[in-house]
Amino acid sequence: MSAPDVAADPRDELVEHLPAMRAFAISLTRNGAIADDMVQDTLVKAWTNIDKFQVGTNMRAWLFTILRNTYYSSRRKAKREVSDVDGIFTESLAEKPAHDGHLQMNDFRVALAKLKDEQREALLLIGALGFSYEEAAETCGVAVGTIKSRTNRARKQLAELMGLNENEAMEMTDDATMSVLSASKVSSF
């Protein structure tokens, strides 16, 4: 998007990535307060270490690397009992009246919260942010094959949790079902 320019300060680009950083942090942690702390730490680290960013490379991937490292190191250090919070969160979601498209969305949120952080992270990068397997692997500091297997396992587990088993998935490929499916998707946008 932006051509390498010696005069330009890459730090001016940080603000453009804020919405994606925060949305990723919220989707990963399911907790706004933790997410905002992560984003704040990441901004400060990125600002003070901007000399380590190679101009012309993917700044979003670079920022996400800092973001996720911040999350995993604070998770290790503080040993936050995120799972307890999750339990409450998951219950409150499950208690919401389930009707129309909200049923599926709530089911999905509950299922997504049950995944391991590493799986949810890989799936978000690939499925929601459109990262390539290579970009996601670099961001997470793991092999491409690891990202592939994490996303595959995550998809499989989500499908099971949401009752989208393979047989149903097969049946849903028939034209009638697909047209209903896409019609409901279009109307929800």
Add this chain to the structure above:
Amino acid sequence: MTVQKQNKSGDGVIDENLRRVYEEAVEEGIPDRFKSLLEQLKQQDNDQGRSQ
């Protein structure tokens, strides 16, 4: 709209929901504290007379 990578319907449903979860988070917007933090960092650098 164009749905990418919808070769399997199960994956299609999952990706659709993933994008929605993410988009909802994007739509929450950015708290002002982040923009003021960036301004603060910039100000600090200027005060230190750091040349770029």
